[in-house]
Amino acid sequence: MPKEPVIKVRGVKKIFGEQVVLDGINLDVYEGETMVVMGGSGSGKSTLLRIMIGSIRPEEGSVELFGKNIVDLDESELNEVRKKFGILFQSGALFNSMTIAENVALPLQEHTDLAPEIIDIQVKIKLELVGLREHADKYPAQISGGMNAEIDQLMVDLSKKLHVTSIVVTHEMDSAFTIADRMAMLDKGKMLVVESREYFEQMRDTPLEQAKQMSQTDQLIRQFLRGDPEGPITKRKEDSSYEEDLLGTGAETLREKTPSIVTTRAKAIQ
Numbered sequence: 001m002p003k004e005p006v007i008k009v010r011g012v013k014k015i016f017g018e019q020v021v022l023d024g025i026n027l028d029v030y031e032g033e034t035m036v037v038m039g040g041s042g043s044g045k046s047t048l049l050r051i052m053i054g055s056i057r058p059e060e061g062s063v064e065l066f067g068k069n070i071v072d073l074d075e076s077e078l079n080e081v082r083k084k085f086g087i088l089f090q091s092g093a094l095f096n097s098m099t100i101a102e103n104v105a106l107p108l109q110e111h112t113d114l115a116p117e118i119i120d121i122q123v124k125i126k127l128e129l130v131g132l133r134e135h136a137d138k139y140p141a142q143i144s145g146g147m148n149a150e151i152d153q154l155m156v157d158l159s160k161k162l163h164v165t166s167i168v169v170t171h172e173m174d175s176a177f178t179i180a181d182r183m184a185m186l187d188k189g190k191m192l193v194v195e196s197r198e199y200f201e202q203m204r205d206t207p208l209e210q211a212k213q214m215s216q217t218d219q220l221i222r223q224f225l226r227g228d229p230e231g232p233i234t235k236r237k238e239d240s241s242y243e244e245d246l247l248g249t250g251a252e253t254l255r256e257k258t259p260s261i262v263t264t265r266a267k268a269i270q
């Protein structure tokens, strides 16, 4: 594995309103590896991903993609960098009124000067790579059913064949363990741990008696991976007030604001 990462996140901090959603995040992703980002609901996974693709800017820190800090780029410079990577949404994000082949051709038509016959060939190659060449003229709705289970294997195959670098956010643990080379776990806006898949497998498979000797962090990771009802995550929830549990770190802020909201409403009623 080369020393320099293709994606280098350093000291990223993101604040929404008064809530610190990401706090000093560091992450390196190396060429050809699949990095799975995990974490509880609201831990900041989507926000981190959105910062990494330049769709939102952090208050602090840098994100280097292919050696370029994208945090300082303007929209047209960002679009140049964006040509080097793809974004796949859970829902597919395909144009439903266009065939599969037309969907794949679109970015090539929009962003390159390639002749139509070259684009045709490229589309066929791309579809063959993902096992969809025979479905080229179908519409997205005609092929979506039953494809989900194949996506994991597809990612593993493509990563091997093309040496693609991937960052995946998922809640599905089976999927995470199938595709990941390394995994990163976010917890309440902080990067808890970035480790090999084997490390996380070891955490997940540690028997309860042995797990009791582990650090709080390892026990938290173990509970998260196993989805166990008991453990440090549950304890933390039980120890927090209902308000904190409901509103997270924003609870304090909202509490401060509540009187003014109430006042405004009262005034409106009068």
Ligand SMILES: Nc1ncnc2c1ncn2[C@@H]1O[C@H](COP(=O)(O)OP(=O)(O)OP(=O)(O)O)[C@@H](O)[C@H]1O
Pocket (backbone or CB within 6 Å): 016, 017, 021, 039, 040, 041, 042, 043, 044, 045, 046, 047, 048, 248
């Ligand atoms: N545009 C926004 N404005 C205000 N708060 C936001 C915004 N986007 C995200 N947040 C808040 O930031 C926190 C982290 O959200 P984020 O969506 O990154 O979490 P997540 O780990 O992806 O969660 P999930 O697994 O539920 O999708 C949450 O408290 C969320 O409410």
